[in-house]
Amino acid sequence: MxxxxxxxxxxxxxxxxxxxxxxxxxxxxxxxxxxxxxxxxxxxxxxxxxxxxxxxxxxxxxxxxxxxxxxxxxxxxxxxxxxxxxxxxxxxxxxxxPASLLKVRLLTYCYGEVYEESMVQEAHAVIDSWDKTILTIEQKEIIEGLRNIEDNPYPFEEI
CATH class of the missing domain: 1.25.40.810 (UpxZ)
Structure with a gap:
């Protein structure tokens, strides 16, 4: 490395x-x-x-x-x-x-900044291709992180 x-x-x-x-x-x-x-x-x-x-x-x-x-x-x-x-x-x-955990992490963190729907859709497309029976800790963590951002958009903004 x-x-x-x-x-x-x-x-x-x-x-x-x-x-x-x-x-x-x-x-x-x-x-x-x-x-x-x-x-x-x-x-x-x-x-x-x-x-x-x-x-x-x-x-x-x-x-x-x-x-x-x-x-x-x-x-x-x-x-x-x-x-x-x-x-x-x-x-x-x-x-x-390419579609990977790294790409999902990038998409998730960017989505948390710009809330562009295409990013979250692309992240979900990659996640949907993963075998849900053997998810790594990192995959589980980013899935939860994405879910939190989706459930709580604009957490520090007044709407």
């Missing part, structure tokens, strides 16, 4: 940890919360200008960046612009990426 992919996967892990901090019932300490937020922003910013060597590496990098910028509470004033750049990159990636 190369350095860029390792960094992208590490950012995905940290962003996931930050997004679900305290969900296991463990207490959340402000210094840990602050440190993790800062780490996620620094790693996101350090990877922002990087490009993957192939479509899967680019997909993992884009997923990591979107997760990172969504997870952190910190913003140097350009977080929304960076998220839009990442979303544009993901749009190009999705056209080339």
């Amino acid at each position: 190369n350095d860029l992919l390792s960094c992208a996967l590490e950012l995905q892990h940290l962003a996931h940890e930050l997004m679900y901090l305290g969900m296991d019932g463990a207490p959340i300490y402000s210094d840990d919360f602050s440190r993790l937020n800062k780490d996620v922003l620094i790693k996101s910013d350090s990877l922002f200008l990087s490009k993957g060597l192939n479509i899967e590496e680019e997909a993992n990098l884009c997923l990591a960046l979107l997760m990172g910028y969504n997870a952190t509470i910190y913003d140097n004033g350009d977080k929304e612009q960076k998220k839009q750049v990442v979303l544009d990159r993901i749009s190009d990636v999705l056209k080339q990426l």
Whole structure:
């Protein structure tokens, strides 16, 4: 595994940890919360200008960046612009990426940003092709995540 992919996967892990901090019932300490937020922003910013060597590496990098910028509470004033750049990159990636767990993860996280119906339909088409009797933990997690976004659209918006 190369350095860029390792960094992208590490950012995905940290962003996931930050997004679900305290969900296991463990207490959340402000210094840990602050440190993790800062780490996620620094790693996101350090990877922002990087490009993957192939479509899967680019997909993992884009997923990591979107997760990172969504997870952190910190913003140097350009977080929304960076998220839009990442979303544009993901749009190009999705056209080339074969049906896979990675594609469903990208579609799910993008759908949570833009609520474009075609994304959720494509994600469900891939999920429907999976053997439901032998789903991996990651597949189960993304199915649940997609269901949560569909059931609770626009969670931070006033409608």
